[in-house]
Amino acid sequence: MHKRPEKKHHGGLWEFPGGKVETGECPADALVRELAEELGVTIKPEDCVANCFADSTQTDADFPIVILLYTIAEWGGVPAALEGGAIDWFMPDEIAKLQKPPLDIELAGQLF
Numbered sequence: 531m532h533k534r535p536e537k538k539h540h541g542g543l544w545e546f547p548g549g550k551v552e553t554g555e556c557p558a559d560a561l562v563r564e565l566a567e568e569l570g571v572t573i574k575p576e577d578c579v580a581n582c583f584a585d586s587t588q589t590d591a592d593f594p595i596v597i598l599l600y601t602i603a604e605w606g607g608v609p610a611a612l613e614g615g616a617i618d619w620f621m622p623d624e625i626a627k628l629q630k631p632p633l634d635i636e637l638a639g640q641l642f
């Protein structure tokens with residue numbers, strides 16, 4: 531899990547690593563780029579397996595948002611927090627107790 535930098539939106543909360551899709555990207559392409567930028571790990575788009583999604587209709591988000599959750603079994607490199615936050619590994623019962631943004635709460639509930 532990735533702990534968002536304190537000064538960002540949802541600062542200090544734990545999220546599933548990732549980020550926004552940019553123009554011209556498929557979601558898996560965006561995940562490849564974001565995990566390289568955020569964690570310094572190398573993944574292949576074909577290794578990203580779609581798992582579930584959450585959207586903002588059930589939350590207090592300021593704007594419409596959809597988050598797609600992918601599972602990835604293989605990567606290269608050692609994850610590190612490269613954008614000023616923190617990262618750590620957790621068991622499912624520990625993830626359930628972490629302070630998370632609304633959509634990550636929804637995703638964690640579906641994933642485990």
Ligand SMILES: Nc1nc2c([nH]c(=O)n2[C@H]2C[C@H](O)[C@@H](COP(=O)(O)OP(=O)(O)OP(=O)(O)O)O2)c(=O)[nH]1
Nearest residue numbers: 538539545546548549550591592595631632633634
């Ligand atoms: N993970 C997560 N993000 C959320 C939720 N609700 C919500 O508005 N967001 C926003 C926060 C961020 O602006 C965006 C997530 O994209 P991101 O991880 O690339 O955001 P960021 O602020 O780190 O990136 P950037 O704008 O600096 O490029 O979605 C939520 O419930 N979970």
